[in-house]
Amino acid sequence: MRLNSLAWQRGAFGTLGWTIAIGAIVVLAAFYLTPLTFLIVAATLAMVAAAGVSNSVRAAWRAHVNRGAAASIADRRADLKGRLETIVEIVQHRKVVKLADPYEQPMLWSYLIEDTLSRQEEFLPRRVEARRVSRSIYGFLGSLALATAIFPLIARLHGKPFPVSADQNEMTMDLNDLHLRAGDSDSDDGTEVHADAATMRRLEEKMAAEGVAAGSKSSDTPMDKMINHAKDLAGHLQDKLTGRTSPRPRITLKLADNSEEMNSLDRRNQLNLNPNRKSNPDAQFEHENNSKGDDLSKLKNLPRPPDQMAQPSGASSSEDTNGGRHTGSSDQSSDKSSQDSDAEQGNSGSSSHGVGTDPDTLFGPTSDPKLGGQGFEISIDARSETKGPNASGHAYLPPKVRTPLNPSQHPDEPIARASVPDEDRAAIKRVFER
Amino acid sequence: MSEVNGVEMPTVGDFARIFRRLQGEIHKVIVGHEQAVEELLMALFAGGHVLIEGVPGTGKTTLVKTLGLALNLSFNRVQFTVDLMPADITGTRVILTGEDGRRDFQFQRGPVFCNILLGDEINRATPKTQSALLEAMAELQVTVAAKTYPLEPPFFVMATLNPIEMEGTYPLPEAQLDRFLFKVRLNYPDEEQLVRIISTTTGPEEAGVEPAFPRDESALRIEALKKLVRNVIAAPALEQYAARMVRATQPANSKFVSDSPRAVHEETVNRYVMFGSSPRGAQALILGGKVRALLDGRANVAREDIEAIAPSALSHRIMLNYAAHSDGIDGAHIVDRVVKSIHSSRPA
Numbered sequence: 190m191r192l193n194s195l196a197w198q199r200g201a202f203g204t205l206g207w208t209i210a211i212g213a214i215v216v217l218a219a220f221y222l223t224p225l226t227f228l229i230v231a232a233t234l235a236m237v238a239a240a241g242v243s244n245s246v247r248a249a250w251r252a253h254v255n256r257g258a259a260a261s262i263a264d265r266r267a268d269l270k271g272r273l274e275t276i277v278e279i280v281q282h283r284k285v286v287k288l289a290d291p292y293e294q295p296m297l298w299s300y301l302i303e304d305t306l307s308r309q310e311e312f313l314p315r316r317v318e319a320r321r322v323s324r325s326i327y328g329f330l331g332s333l334a335l336a337t338a339i340f341p342l343i344a345r346l347h348g349k350p351f352p353v354s355a356d357q358n359e360m361t362m363d364l365n366d367l368h369l370r371a372g373d374s375d376s377d378d379g380t381e382v383h384a385d386a387a388t389m390r391r392l393e394e395k396m397a398a399e400g401v402a403a404g405s406k407s408s409d410t411p412m413d414k415m416i417n418h419a420k421d422l423a424g425h426l427q428d429k430l431t432g433r434t435s436p437r438p439r440i441t442l443k444l445a446d447n448s449e450e451m452n453s454l455d456r457r458n459q460l461n462l463n464p465n466r467k468s469n470p471d472a473q474f475e476h477e478n479n480s481k482g483d484d485l486s487k488l489k490n491l492p493r494p495p496d497q498m499a500q501p502s503g504a505s506s507s508e509d510t511n512g513g514r515h516t517g518s519s520d521q522s523s524d525k526s527s528q529d530s531d532a533e534q535g536n537s538g539s540s541s542h543g544v545g546t547d548p549d550t551l552f553g554p555t556s557d558p559k560l561g562g563q564g565f566e567i568s569i570d571a572r573s574e575t576k577g578p579n580a581s582g583h584a585y586l587p588p589k590v591r592t593p594l595n596p597s598q599h600p601d602e603p604i605a606r607a608s609v610p611d612e613d614r615a616a617i618k619r620v621f622e623r
Numbered sequence: 624m625s626e627v628n629g630v631e632m633p634t635v636g637d638f639a640r641i642f643r644r645l646q647g648e649i650h651k652v653i654v655g656h657e658q659a660v661e662e663l664l665m666a667l668f669a670g671g672h673v674l675i676e677g678v679p680g681t682g683k684t685t686l687v688k689t690l691g692l693a694l695n696l697s698f699n700r701v702q703f704t705v706d707l708m709p710a711d712i713t714g715t716r717v718i719l720t721g722e723d724g725r726r727d728f729q730f731q732r733g734p735v736f737c738n739i740l741l742g743d744e745i746n747r748a749t750p751k752t753q754s755a756l757l758e759a760m761a762e763l764q765v766t767v768a769a770k771t772y773p774l775e776p777p778f779f780v781m782a783t784l785n786p787i788e789m790e791g792t793y794p795l796p797e798a799q800l801d802r803f804l805f806k807v808r809l810n811y812p813d814e815e816q817l818v819r820i821i822s823t824t825t826g827p828e829e830a831g832v833e834p835a836f837p838r839d840e841s842a843l844r845i846e847a848l849k850k851l852v853r854n855v856i857a858a859p860a861l862e863q864y865a866a867r868m869v870r871a872t873q874p875a876n877s878k879f880v881s882d883s884p885r886a887v888h889e890e891t892v893n894r895y896v897m898f899g900s901s902p903r904g905a906q907a908l909i910l911g912g913k914v915r916a917l918l919d920g921r922a923n924v925a926r927e928d929i930e931a932i933a934p935s936a937l938s939h940r941i942m943l944n945y946a947a948h949s950d951g952i953d954g955a956h957i958v959d960r961v962v963k964s965i966h967s968s969r970p971a
Binding site: 279282 | 635861922
C-alpha cells in the first residue's frame with residue numbers, strides 16, 4: 190500500500206510540477222515574445238511538458254507493484270533472503286485451502302511461515318519504506334516556487350498595452366534602401382508609410398518594378414498562409430494570456446527619396462571634385478547626412494503654418510489604436526510630416542537623415558487630391574545596417590586591407606631560375622632526351 | 624517430524640549442523656580449498672556428481688578419500704588409463720563353477736558398485752570407457768549383457784581432471800560433462816596453507832577422520848538429508864529466474880538474435896558461446912540453491928543462492944567457440960557476465 194501510494198504520488202506530483210512550471214513560463218513568455226517566437230517557444234515548452242508528464246506517469250506505473258513485487262522489495266530491504274516473496278508466490282500459485290491441509294502443503298511450509306514470522310520486526314512497513322510522501326514533492330514545490338516568483342510580474346503586466354518607444358514607433362528610411370515584398374493583407378501589423386508625393390510616386394514605380402501590387406493579397410503559398418494563421422493563433426493566445434486588447438504598436442515609416450537629393454548633391458560635389466567619393470562610401474554617407482542636416486536645420490528654422498503647429502503630437506498613435514487599415518490621405522500625411530518634423534526637433538539627429546532632402550518637396554503639397562487617393566499601406570521588413578548601400582544602389586565593399594607577411598611567409602612571386610652547372614648540363618640533357 | 628526408511632527426518636538445523644561437521648572432518652586432512660569442499664558436499668546432498676579439476680598434487684584424490692571416510696560410506700577408486708575398458712568399471716559376466724559343478728555366467732560387479740566412486744584422471748580413458756559411467760551417474764543403474772543392475776544409494780561420482788599433460792587425453796564428451804552437477808576447481812594453496820600441509824603430512828601422526836554417521840546408518844541418514852533438500856521451497860519466480868539464467872547462456876536466446884523481451888542483453892554469450900547450458904543446468908541451480916538455503920537456515924531458495932551457485936553449476940555446461948579460446952575466455956567468465964546481466968534486469 191505504501192509503495193503504491195508513493196508511486197502514485199510520484200506520478201501526481203510530477204504531472205502537476207511539469208504543468209505548473211511550463212504553464213508559468215508560457216504565460217511569462219506571452220508578455221515578452223513576438224507571436225511567431227511565442228508560438229515556437231510555447232510549442233517547444235508544450236513538448237517538454239508532455240515528455241515530462243509522460244515520464245512521470247511511466248515512472249509511477251513502473252514503481253507500482255503487485256504483491257509479489259512488493260514482497261520482493263521488502264525481502265531485499267529487510268534482508269529476508271526471499272522468505273516473503275516465497276510465501277506470497279506460493280500462496281498465489283497454490284490454493285490456500287491446499288496449503289492449510291498438512292498433507293498437501295510442502296514439508297517445510299510451516300517452518301518457512303514460523304521462520305518468517307519470527308522476523309516480523311524486520312519487515313514492518315515503516316522499516317521497509319520509511320517515507321510516506323514521495324521525494325517528487327520537491328519538484329512540485331520547486332515548480333510552485335517558480336510560479337509564485339513569476340506571478341507578481343504577470344500580475345503587473347496583465348492588461349497593460351504593449352510598451353512603445355519613440356525609436357521603435359517611427360523610422361525614417363531611404364527609398365533606395367528598401368527591399369519591397371508583398372505583405373499579408375490579413376495581417377494587422379502593417380506599417381504606415383508617409384512621404385511626399387514625389388517619393389510616393391517613386392515608391393509606386395519601385396513596387397511596380399519589383400512586381401508588388403498595392404493592397405494585393407501577396408502570400409498565396411500554403412506555407413505562408415499556414416504561418417499567418419499560426420501567427421494569428423499565437424496572437425490571440427497571447428492576447429488571452431496577457432489580457433491586452435490593443436493591437437501591437439505599428440511603425441510609422443517615413444520615406445525619403447535620396448535620388449533627387451543625390452542629384453543635387455552630385456551637382457554640388459562635382460564642383461568640389463572630391464576624388465574619394467566613389468572609393469569611400471562611408472565618407473560619402475556621412476557627407477550626405479551632414480548636408481541633409483544642414484538642409485534640415487534650415488528648414489526647421491522656417492515658420493510653420495498655424496494648423497500644423499497646433500496639431501497634437503499623439504494624433505498618429507490615436508489613429509493606430511483604431512486597428513483598422515489606415516489609408517493615409519494627403520492631409521494626414523502632411524500633418525504627420527509636420528508632427529514628425531516637430532518630433533525630430535527634440536530627437537537625436539540620427540532619425541532625421543533623409544527627411545525632406547529637397548526643401549521644395551519636403552512636406553509636399555498640403556492638399557494634393559491625387560495623393561489622397563494614392564495613400565496605401567505595405568508591410569516592410571526593415572533591417573538596420575551600419576553599412577547600408579549607397580545612393581547608386583551598389584553593394585558596400587569593404588576596403589582592401591594589406592596585412593604584412595610574417596617572417597616565415599614569402600610573397601607570391603616566381604622563383605628566380607638558377608643557373609645549371611656545366612658539369613650537370615650533359616646529364617640533364619641525357620635525361621630529357623630519353 | 625516424519626521418518627524416512629526408519630530414520631528420523633532431519634530438521635533444517637540438523638542439516639546445517641551435519642554439514643558443518645562433515646566440513647570440519649574433511650578439513651582435518653585437507654588444508655584450504657574451503658569452497659571446493661563446500662561445493663563437494665553440496666553436490667552430494669543435492670544428489671549430483673562432481674568433476675574436480677586441478678593440477679597434480681593439489682589434493683584431489685585425498686579430498687575424495689577423506690570424504691568417503693567422513694561419510695563412512697563404501698568407496699572405490701578407478702584410475703582411468705587409455706587401455707581401461709568399460710567392463711573394468713561396470714563389471715562383466717564371467718564363467719564360474721557352482722557348488723553343484725555346473726558352470727554358469729555370473730555377473731562380476733565392477734568398482735562402480737559402491738557409494739562413492741573416484742574416477743581419477745577421467746580424461747585419460749577413451750570416450751567409450753568414459754561413457755560407461757553415463758548410465759550409472761544418471762540413472763543409478765548399470766546394464767550389462769541386457770541385464771540391469773541397480774546401484775545402492777547414495778551413489779556419488781567424483782571425477783578428477785588434469786588440465787595439463789593433455790597429450791594422449793580424451794576430453795570428456797558434452798553429454799558426460801552435463802551429468803556432473805558441479806565442476807569444482809582446486810587451485811594451488813597459498814603460502815600459509817602450504818606450511819600447514821607440510822606440517823600435517825610430514826609429521827609422525829596422521830590426522831584421523833572421525834565418521835559423521837555409524838556405518839549401518841550412514842547411507843540412510845544421507846538419503847534423509849537429500850530428501851530434506853528436495854523439500855526446500857522454491858517459489859515459481861525463483862524457478863523462472865533460474866530458467867532465465869540458463870537461457871541467457873544460450874546464444875540463440877541472446878538479445879542480439881532474439882526478439883523476445885525476456886532475452887538477455889549479453890554480447891559475450893553471442894560472441895563466444897557455441898552451445899549454452901542444458902536444462903540440467905537449471906536443475907543444478909535450483910538444487911544447489913536449496914542446499915545453500917538449508918545451510919543458511921532457510922526453507923526457501925533465494926536469488927542470492929542461485930547467483931552464488933551459478934559458476935559451479937553452469938560453467939562446465941557451456942561449450943565455447945574458437946574465438947573464446949583464442950581470447951582466453953572460459954566458461955566461468957561467461958557465467959559471471961550472464962549472472963550480472965540477469966541481476967541487473969531484476970526490478971528495482
